[in-house]
Amino acid sequence: MKLTILGCYAATPRTFTNPTAQVLEIKNKLFLIDCGEGTQVQLRKNKIKFSKINRIFISHLHGDHFFGLIGLISTFSLLGRTTNLHIYGPKGIKEIILLQLKLSNSWPNYELSFTELASKESEIIFEDDKVIVRTIPLKHRVYTNGFLFQEKENDRKLNVAAVENYKIDTCYFLKIKKGGSVTLENGTVIANEELSFDGPAPQSYAFCSDTAYFEAIIPIIANATVLYHETTFLQSEAELAKKTLHSTAKEAATIALKANVKQLILGHYSTRYERISLFKEEAQTIFENVKLGDDGASFEFDSLILKNNQ
Amino acid sequence: MKLTILGCYAATPRTFTNPTAQVLEIKNKLFLIDCGEGTQVQLRKNKIKFSKINRIFISHLHGDHFFGLIGLISTFSLLGRTTNLHIYGPKGIKEIILLQLKLSNSWPNYELSFTELASKESEIIFEDDKVIVRTIPLKHRVYTNGFLFQEKENDRKLNVAAVENYKIDTCYFLKIKKGGSVTLENGTVIANEELSFDGPAPQSYAFCSDTAYFEAIIPIIANATVLYHETTFLQSEAELAKKTLHSTAKEAATIALKANVKQLILGHYSTRYERISLFKEEAQTIFENVKLGDDGASFEFDSLILKNNQ
Numbered sequence: 069m070k071l072t073i074l075g076c077y078a079a080t081p082r083t084f085t086n087p088t089a090q091v092l093e094i095k096n097k098l099f100l101i102d103c104g105e106g107t108q109v110q111l112r113k114n115k116i117k118f119s120k121i122n123r124i125f126i127s128h129l130h131g132d133h134f135f136g137l138i139g140l141i142s143t144f145s146l147l148g149r150t151t152n153l154h155i156y157g158p159k160g161i162k163e164i165i166l167l168q169l170k171l172s173n174s175w176p177n178y179e180l181s182f183t184e185l186a187s188k189e190s191e192i193i194f195e196d197d198k199v200i201v202r203t204i205p206l207k208h209r210v211y212t213n214g215f216l217f218q219e220k221e222n223d224r225k226l227n228v229a230a231v232e233n234y235k236i237d238t239c240y241f242l243k244i245k246k247g248g249s250v251t252l253e254n255g256t257v258i259a260n261e262e263l264s265f266d267g268p269a270p271q272s273y274a275f276c277s278d279t280a281y282f283e284a285i286i287p288i289i290a291n292a293t294v295l296y297h298e299t300t301f302l303q304s305e306a307e308l309a310k311k312t313l314h315s316t317a318k319e320a321a322t323i324a325l326k327a328n329v330k331q332l333i334l335g336h337y338s339t340r341y342e343r344i345s346l347f348k349e350e351a352q353t354i355f356e357n358v359k360l361g362d363d364g365a366s367f368e369f370d371s372l373i374l375k376n377n378q
Numbered sequence: 379m380k381l382t383i384l385g386c387y388a389a390t391p392r393t394f395t396n397p398t399a400q401v402l403e404i405k406n407k408l409f410l411i412d413c414g415e416g417t418q419v420q421l422r423k424n425k426i427k428f429s430k431i432n433r434i435f436i437s438h439l440h441g442d443h444f445f446g447l448i449g450l451i452s453t454f455s456l457l458g459r460t461t462n463l464h465i466y467g468p469k470g471i472k473e474i475i476l477l478q479l480k481l482s483n484s485w486p487n488y489e490l491s492f493t494e495l496a497s498k499e500s501e502i503i504f505e506d507d508k509v510i511v512r513t514i515p516l517k518h519r520v521y522t523n524g525f526l527f528q529e530k531e532n533d534r535k536l537n538v539a540a541v542e543n544y545k546i547d548t549c550y551f552l553k554i555k556k557g558g559s560v561t562l563e564n565g566t567v568i569a570n571e572e573l574s575f576d577g578p579a580p581q582s583y584a585f586c587s588d589t590a591y592f593e594a595i596i597p598i599i600a601n602a603t604v605l606y607h608e609t610t611f612l613q614s615e616a617e618l619a620k621k622t623l624h625s626t627a628k629e630a631a632t633i634a635l636k637a638n639v640k641q642l643i644l645g646h647y648s649t650r651y652e653r654i655s656l657f658k659e660e661a662q663t664i665f666e667n668v669k670l671g672d673d674g675a676s677f678e679f680d681s682l683i684l685k686n687n688q
Contacts, residue, residue: 082419130482131448131484142390171468
């Protein structure tokens, strides 16, 4: 998996900071998560191919998470898109988009479909042969979901030496990769474990923004490879966080710790603070593996290398 | 009057070009005209005070002219605005905005009001002691209006020498500036013309975007100080202009010539062309006083000096 953060600042777009949007790449498929105003320009700046985005997940209907959606949908049309586009988001999002398309008399040439969410329980909202996406119901001022993206079990790796040793025909290789055993001509059954190694461990990504400190999410996101958790405030503004149903850096780190995730990425910073490194410093008093999200930062989950110049 | 162009490119926002939005300053009041996606960031970049914008005029409901409006309305709220905001735009704009405010549960703290337009005849939509604003019905794929901003007659200038000569008390000065005569103690009436000079000629600004070549606007915009007319295409794409109900540079210049305006400013350029100077070159084959609009350009109408580095 590879995560590119297009925007991760709270509230309004500013000259040098963007509201929430990020692109998750899983086995060459792109998933767009949230779509604040200016997301389409951020996609261009980060050289992400518009045509590879087929599914967009919107956490909630506060403007800094979806005001860029109608513009992106329209731009897809202007770019001549023909592939289906599917939007997942809170009930109401369909009405907002369709009303604007109707009044602007600009119906897209491609098929636009919606899955509207209303459940307060975690549910599977998308699944194919590679990935499964579940909602993570969050606690915020309006109905909000995070999203958990889980890779499915990867194929096993062929044990080339063993396969050659048993002189197994190539036509069995796919079966072995999928975990099957092989029966030789003499009737001997060779167990899969003898012919293959474990494939790479499946990765998972939990996006949790916006939310108050909310322990109910822990069982859903437990053991995730990467957790992106909002931290609008520092602990010094804990009262404000409580009032606005946002989290502090310490709270985000506590969730990471209790859920036993491998890596925490922070974001959704209030612009009131002088430097975002303050969030990392506070979080690391609770949980060690913290990275700072930032506009334009990208993370490869194998190495969790931050590619920009932070 | 002073015009600041925040964005003047057609269709989608891009890394270095912005969709339509401009700010017209008339006697220290700011009028925002159109509000494409990213307008609030352009306002910041151009150091325009958000709090001075109290009236927003939307030409039509194509995305590149209004997708930034909901974000700006929301940002006004986040910035703690309390002053009324009035939106003028096509029927339907109120429903679009209110639906999003309702679903995001983010009703502004300030009073938000709408004048929805549906007439195909030019009408006065705003008037105060300084300015009068009329619609300019345009010809486009959806219901569209341009806007004509006309300063009211300016005060006359006091003839200081004459006033001193007649020993006229300062309490008459305002009356003289407003065009009144003065009766001296001996009963002699001094005509206003003896005591004052003409004030500066009232200026006017006609915004016409988007529109096909449409001669019906000529009587409305006749003799305007400045006409901003769209020129999405060059004459080489005249067929495309006709089909999409846009104008070429030559057509924009023809309207300027026939309407006898003092100055033409071009904008709403398709990004297909290598350089925007092509639009100016084509327009000047018809009409001499042409300036190129560009994102960040500002124009003082007294001097029509372009302040950016074009």
